[in-house]
Amino acid sequence: AQSVAQPEDQVNVAEGNPLTVKCTYSVSGNPYLFWYVQYPNRGLQFLLKYITGDNLVKGSYGFEAEFNKSQTSFHLKKPSALVSDSALYFCAVRDITGGGNKLTFGTGTQLKVEL
Amino acid sequence: ETGVTQTPRHLVMGMTNKKSLKCEQHLGHNAMYWYKQSAKKPLELMFVYSLEERVENNSVPSRFSPECPNSSHLFLHLHTLQPEDSALYLCASSSIPSGGAVTDTQYFGPGTRLTVL
Numbered sequence: 001a002q003s004v005a006q007p008e009d010q011v012n013v014a015e016g017n018p019l020t021v022k023c024t025y026s027v028s029g030n031p032y033l034f035w036y037v038q039y040p041n042r043g044l045q046f047l048l049k050y051i052t053g054d055n056l057v058k059g060s061y062g063f064e065a066e067f068n069k070s071q072t073s074f075h076l077k078k079p080s081a082l083v084s085d086s087a088l089y090f091c092a093v094r095d096i097t098g099g100g101n102k103l104t105f106g107t108g109t110q111l112k113v114e115l
Numbered sequence: 116e117t118g119v120t121q122t123p124r125h126l127v128m129g130m131t132n133k134k135s136l137k138c139e140q141h142l143g144h145n146a147m148y149w150y151k152q153s154a155k156k157p158l159e160l161m162f163v164y165s166l167e168e169r170v171e172n173n174s175v176p177s178r179f180s181p182e183c184p185n186s187s188h189l190f191l192h193l194h195t196l197q198p199e200d201s202a203l204y205l206c207a208s209s210s211i212p213s214g215g216a217v218t219d220t221q222y223f224g225p226g227t228r229l230t231v232l
Contacts (some may be wrong), residue, residue, distance in 0.1 A: 004157075043226050084214050107157050
């Protein structure tokens, strides 16, 4: 069975500093990884995904994520955080060798960016 | 978010009521999904429709009944719900290629905040 772990319930960072939101995964085959962001009272917004190829994936709003197969990680990063980045971030994984459309989500990490 | 819309945005209902949630996607997708989001829990996939056929039902109680009349619309009919069903219900859609679901990205609506009294 596939699973995703987001080890931090909350991450606090000062505006202008780099941020990292951690995600590790477990799948039986090749992973297909996503990051979504959720602002208060809103649905999930797609940020970026990894299918294959370059391990560094660039996405919306200046975010990027690094796929590390040996560490089974897909951490979300941004070089300089903004207060407006404060939101709930979800990592998700789908095992493409299994077929189907099921995404398995993590429990989410609340990012708080302060002045 | 205008790609996937959900109505109503908020719903309060008693345990004996019958109500329906509506989702509409304007992205030309061929698959639609219902998720349940409860506090401190991962998103729970409830139902998947692909080309208007239900292809997945993750052991959801029968008091939740989905309906997909066409590829743009998805409903979730609710009856005799329990207080623990209170949650944010999210609809999503994606475009699955004819060869199977390999690279599709799911796009979400804003959700319906449901409170069961």
